[in-house]
Amino acid sequence: MTFLTIVTRGLWRRPVRTGLTMVGISIGIAAVVALVGISRGFETSWQAGMKTRGTDVVVSNMGSALTPKPFSATVVDRITPIPHVAETCSLLVDLVGVEKAEMMIVSARQWGGFSWKNLKIVEGRLPNDAKEKAVVLGRTAAEVLKKKVGDTLQLETEELAVVGIVDGGAVVENGSVILSLPLFQELTGNEGKINIIDLRVTPGTTKEEIIQLCDKITSVVPEARAVVAGDHIRDSQAYRIIRAMSWGTSLLAVLVGVLGVMNTMMMTVFERTQEICVLLAIGWKRSRIMRMILWESALLGFLGGVCGVLLGVAGVKVLVTAPAMRGLLEPDLNPRLLVMAVAIAVVVGVVSGVYPAWRSSRLMPSQALHG
């Protein structure tokens, strides 16, 4: 028998209470994993999309909306002469309800632009020209919309032909409805407007030169901002709000966990007053009593954390299969997040145990003789 045996027995003497407290912590930690995983997934999914399209720099105006604000397509003319700019591709991207899907990415791309080139045709073909009233669907988008080649798709007021299904190599690309830029501009009454310029730099351009290029573009195009691909999501006010809300909600859930563990540990100390006094009477140091309570509390946090991580991962897996979420993002459940979630749970346990541990160490061994 070791000290750890005493710690674990302390927890299992009230299995129902311990279990319920663990459930409380698990829900808090599951919330951390799910919310933070999803908000980070939003960022990484868009980063992956950029990478697949071979974009080095994104010119956009990420305000407080989830999609960038439109600006004049003539902005491209001011960008192309700048040194290190090899190629540009204008886009008009929006998140809209399409038929029964509540939210889909509609990605309208400059006809002939490089952003079409990463699309691998799985079935059918690409539109024949910029004016053809046709769309191609990413694989996931096709599944979500239950469309196949030859079907039609209602977009805004127009019925468009589904001419192809493509693999874009990233979740965001596969979850998109893709069509030519002029067609979408016409459909949405945004003639002459775009909201993203994907930009490729000349080969051999260094990272520092790319950053300088971004500054240069931002200075000549005040209506938009140039950032290294992927960073534009992180810079977005909407994404910042999502991230802050994720952490805020997680923090609340964790606080509830703290109160739950503290309540359990206080009950433990009250219930075991005489037992603790006996331990003091037979020679246990007060520091050992404190350690016992803190270890129990930390173990409770750890077990709750592990269960919470499993619950969170399972919950997220289920959530991303929901029609409203499919194809929009891939949750970022990297090991660092999962380890951090368990660490948070252990810290919650330890912090919650401090006061009960202090209370237990104040007990007088003479109480062992009573009762």
Place this chain on the structure above:
Amino acid sequence: MAPSHEGSGSVFEAVALQKEYDDGQVKALRGVDFRIQPGEFVAIVGQSGSGKSTLLQMLGALDHPSGGSLLYRGSSLAERADLAAYRAHDVGFIFQAFHLLPTFTAIENVQIPMLESRRTTAERKQRATELLGLVGLEKRMDHFPAKLSGGERQRVAIARSLANDASVLLADEPTGNLDSENATLVMDLIVRLQQEQHFTLVLVTHDPGIARRAGRVISMRDGHIISDALNIAP
């Protein structure tokens, strides 16, 4: 015959020992003086409220005196910084209500005080096995307290009190919760162990039959020692 108060080398020496509760409204010990020599078996007797259990608490350093002094082997207990070490290694406690930890088996209960010793896990287990053998419970080692009789529980508690080789055993009404048959068995065991291992035994009781088995009887009333006498034929 009066006990000798002469000579050095006492295990305990109390001088005008006092204990008050509730800001002096309750005076549990009103200045008691005594010495206890190594290897003695002392019974402290008296009615409820006489101060006998309070005196035991002072000897076990479970509480601090309000006045006077209490020396353990010549050193003041009040001045010791390591009272936990004193309780762990110098004295062993036997309680009336046994106070075994319910979620631990007999052998685990005996090992609990040894966590404060330098023994390894294997050594703790071996020592606990030996002690349970000594109290006749070698076949009940893996039983939880709820599965043991009152007498068996107290025997486990006795084994626990000896876990760290204490030289003093303090027993508070050790047979108070037992039927007469088990009470006799437990007392026989305590007396046998005391005779074999020569530890100092201070036992609080209100049972005259048990007190008669001690070498010396201290009688208390209202916080005073009213008599302190050797038993001629314990």
